[in-house]
Amino acid sequence: MKICVFLSAADLDERYTAPAREFAELLGRGGHTLVWGGSDVGLMKVVADGVERAGGTLCGVSVGFLAHVARPGVADMVTAGDLGARKALLLEKADAVVVLVGGTGTLDEMTDLLELRRHGLTRKPLVVLNTAGYYDGLRSQLERMEAEGFLSVPLAELVHFARTGREALDHVTRRLRAGGRGDGAPTVTEAV
Numbered sequence: 001m002k003i004c005v006f007l008s009a010a011d012l013d014e015r016y017t018a019p020a021r022e023f024a025e026l027l028g029r030g031g032h033t034l035v036w037g038g039s040d041v042g043l044m045k046v047v048a049d050g051v052e053r054a055g056g057t058l059c060g061v062s063v064g065f066l067a068h069v070a071r072p073g074v075a076d077m078v079t080a081g082d083l084g085a086r087k088a089l090l091l092e093k094a095d096a097v098v099v100l101v102g103g104t105g106t107l108d109e110m111t112d113l114l115e116l117r118r119h120g121l122t123r124k125p126l127v128v129l130n131t132a133g134y135y136d137g138l139r140s141q142l143e144r145m146e147a148e149g150f151l152s153v154p155l156a157e158l159v160h161f162a163r164t165g166r167e168a169l170d171h172v173t174r175r176l177r178a179g180g181r182g183d184g185a186p187t188v189t190e191a192v
């Protein structure tokens, strides 16, 4: 599968790097492709290193003003003109999206996809890996939106919150096998 990962560009401590490394290893060992923002910094680098080390493939989508921190030596690397184009390319190249811990960049990418899913513009699965309860606050906010009628579709249809990388990958696999892909993404044949 081609899994797009939105995640922090910051240097983080073991509480966050260890689960991210574990998820990267799952992707690599499963022979999956990591589609990511292409940068060789922070948690983005931790995950790219881990996927490559475990035998997976990298597909980067950098953006002009961050091209100087793009990971060198990645055969499948493109550079988008702006952040909007980059988000569209990241989604186009992936079968599903998993969100790891991150800041406003990650939040921007995630909410963009939530909105596309809410309007039925993509059916590509979205999973949030809620490491150390990092996204508990976001989850509460979304639940309040749902309870008070701000969402037009059930929250469970928009996003799945997973506690572990394995749970995140299993969810994506189940969704894709059940026909949850959209936008002409390929059929899932790989074992995970």
Ligand SMILES: C/C(=C\CNc1ncnc2c1ncn2[C@@H]1O[C@H](COP(=O)(O)O)[C@@H](O)[C@H]1O)CO
Residues within 6 Å of the ligand: 005, 006, 007, 008, 009, 010, 036, 037, 038, 039, 041, 066, 069, 101, 102, 103, 104, 105, 106, 107, 109
């Ligand atoms: C130049 C430095 C860091 C480079 N910053 C980024 N590199 C690549 N991609 C980025 C960067 N900042 C945001 N993004 C995208 O958003 C997500 C990470 O943002 P966050 O705010 O850190 O969560 C990530 O998925 C990228 O696609 C060092 O100064």
